[in-house]
Amino acid sequence: MAAATSLVFLLLLSPVVAAANTNFTFNGFSNSEKNLTLEGAYIINPTGLLRLTDKSPNFIGHAFYHQPFQMFDKTNSSNQPKASSFSTSFVFAINQPRGGHGGYGLAFTLAPSTKFPGAEAGHFFGLVNKSNDGESSNHIFAVEIDTVNGYKDNIDTEGNHIGINVNGLDSIASKPVAYSKNGTDAMEEFSLKSGNAIRVWIEYDGAKKVVNVTVAPLSKEKPAIPLLVCSIDLTPVLKRSMYVGFSASTGEKASSHYILGWSFAVNGVAPPLNVSQLPKPPPMEKNSSSLKPIIKALIGALSGLAFILLLIFSCFRLYNRYRKFESLEDWELDCPHRFRYNDLHKATKGFKESEMIGVGGFGTVYKGMLSASGNKVAVKRIVRSSIQGMREFAAEIESLGRLRHKNLVNLQGWCKKKNDLLLVYDYIPNGSLDSLLFNPEENFVLDWDQRFNIIKGIAAGLLYLHEEWEQVVIHRDVKTSNVLIDADMNARLGDFGLARLCDHGQMSHTTNVVGTIGYIAPELVRTGQASTSSDVYAYGVLLLEVASGRRPIGSDQFFLVDWVIECYQLSKILDAVDPKLDSVHVVEEVELVLKLGLLCTLHRPDARPTMRQVTRYLNRDDPVPDTSDWGSMSGFSSGFLEPISNSSITTSYNLSSGVMTSSSLHSDR
Ligand SMILES: *[C@@H]1O[C@H](CO)[C@@H](O)[C@H](O)[C@H]1NC(C)=O
Ligand SMILES: *[C@@H]1O[C@H](CO)[C@@H](O)[C@H](O)[C@H]1NC(C)=O
Ligand SMILES: *[C@@H]1O[C@H](CO)[C@@H](O)[C@H](O)[C@H]1NC(C)=O
Ligand SMILES: *[C@@H]1O[C@H](CO)[C@@H](O)[C@H](O)[C@H]1NC(C)=O
Ligand SMILES: *[C@@H]1O[C@H](CO)[C@@H](O)[C@H](O)[C@H]1NC(C)=O
Ligand SMILES: *[C@@H]1O[C@H](CO)[C@@H](O)[C@H](O)[C@H]1NC(C)=O
Ligand SMILES: *[C@@H]1O[C@H](CO)[C@@H](O)[C@H](O)[C@H]1NC(C)=O
């Protein structure tokens, strides 16, 4: 009896923590997007480098393990809880610009959240700012790997030290970077910014309340004597639940900061990293001095006037080739998303017809398998003749490549060869929403829960593009055939940003409006200006399409938006529901989706909700406004459809059933 009670007592006391993860290991980060919360930082697939910052000035990169860890040991009611022991080991590389003077550094961080609102770059490492630096409410523990001295003195000089920080950037212990040789006190200093891989071990002993920090070049064994041994009780610093990860920043001085591998454990020793599996650090940019010995050697080996002439000639060629090689290397450093043409050619079996999985508005899509990583990818091949401004163009694709969201078809990389532009995307197995809705395999019907989940997913993806990324990205071609469905039946929005790319590269001089008939907002036809609200319009049409199972435009002058408005005005909005659902649906949700569809397709762009509001409506955080608030019903109207709703449009739609432009639309009339 007593035993039973105490068992129940114990069960009540021990939280769910027991089942939680207590350690992880990343030998490289290939395809670990799901395991990390990244901001500014991104993973370079397929090499597996995690890049926290590039050499952009005043930039902040964060990478945290996606789940928090329980950092307090289970209490034994008579005792106060205490911070758990933990241990981590990671490998990093810092690439400074040609000629030196990079900055500022990176910090291994334990923090209660993965967001650091208001945090500053430079000396503040993207963790705090001047006003909250050092405040105990921050609950931040960090080990800084700092390459610029002068925090607080405002004099930036070369730095090369490691420090232990609590709640701010004032280190409680700090030493120049060095490792102990051969288990002796003799410390060998070395540079953080060499571009070579460097390993760090950080161990906290919760019982003894001591932090050890050890550092050494990756080629060395773990030194027996730590660089820093610091007595500190982390119990008042940490919170019960903490995120663990890295923060890096650049300022006026900027280096590229990379993590190659990482392991972590609570109440245990961090699992060892497998060095042979780690990605190689990217090559350092070279100085020109390395050429001189070659020239000297050549001069020594050759004699005679003829030979000297020959030598001058070949030196000239060598120099040219060297310069080319060098700029190519620069180029590759700037464009980590660039793939090799040969790899993609091989992956798609030479762009064989049997590997083709679709023809979209912008090009042909092939499936492929990258032999290096074994990953499946979708390769979009765009054949265009005139892409101008290659550098800007590359910058644009590179920036799109950094967009990462679970509801986007992530762009992994790109490649350009002559007139072919190749874009490499995640491979999504279940095809497009369009085909699942309208041409499903036999007897397959998307059920309502799946549809509602897909709708919410697309909204989350669009919200990210519109508001949550560093720049506003307008999709410009939201439609069911651009929504792919992954293995878990989640929506992934594809083809984002392509329209802008086309503008940028001036691939087409005549196209003003890019979009698909049936989804083009009325103001877009008039002004040619795409905006987030024209995306919302297209999303509204898509909502109606998913709920009703009917295409935006049908034969016999059928216009989905007008038809749903009619049903709505007759107070029979449920007549618009897809009959294939067999009335198996949640009435409130269907009504919400149809009403929201109408709200998003309102004629006036400023009357449409933003994607943030749409998300709130879908989550039922706010009710969809009532009709009385929407003004007169004449406010609805798909607008442009009326004046040009003649057969010529319908035929041209049927013929091409793809992307149309307003210029071709006009010429069709
Ligand atoms: C990352 O996530 C995948 C699946 O979600 C899991 O199988 C894998 O173990 C995770 N890796 C780490 C290092 O946590
Ligand atoms: C609980 O605390 C008491 C007194 O501090 C100690 O004797 C005992 O060993 C502790 N039990 C556990 C399971 O830690
Ligand atoms: C390259 O230049 C930097 C800074 O001027 C210098 O520290 C480094 O030693 C040079 N490297 C080589 C290989 O000459
Ligand atoms: C500094 O950070 C705090 C906490 O995140 C934030 O509330 C504050 O607005 C920031 N201050 C500045 C000047 O950015
Ligand atoms: C390293 O230490 C071992 C024994 O501790 C000694 O035999 C060896 O000579 C030392 N090597 C160097 C390079 O100091
Ligand atoms: C920290 O370093 C000291 C001194 O080398 C050592 O005695 C102690 O065991 C180390 N602690 C951990 C947790 O490794
Ligand atoms: C890591 O976690 C697994 C279970 O998640 C456990 O079996 C293993 O012992 C842990 N390893 C360490 C070093 O803590």
Ligand SMILES: *[C@@H]1O[C@H](CO)[C@@H](O)[C@H](O)[C@H]1NC(C)=O
């Ligand atoms: C490290 O990785 C290599 C290559 O994947 C593998 O052959 C080796 O067994 C691994 N070593 C350990 C200790 O896991």
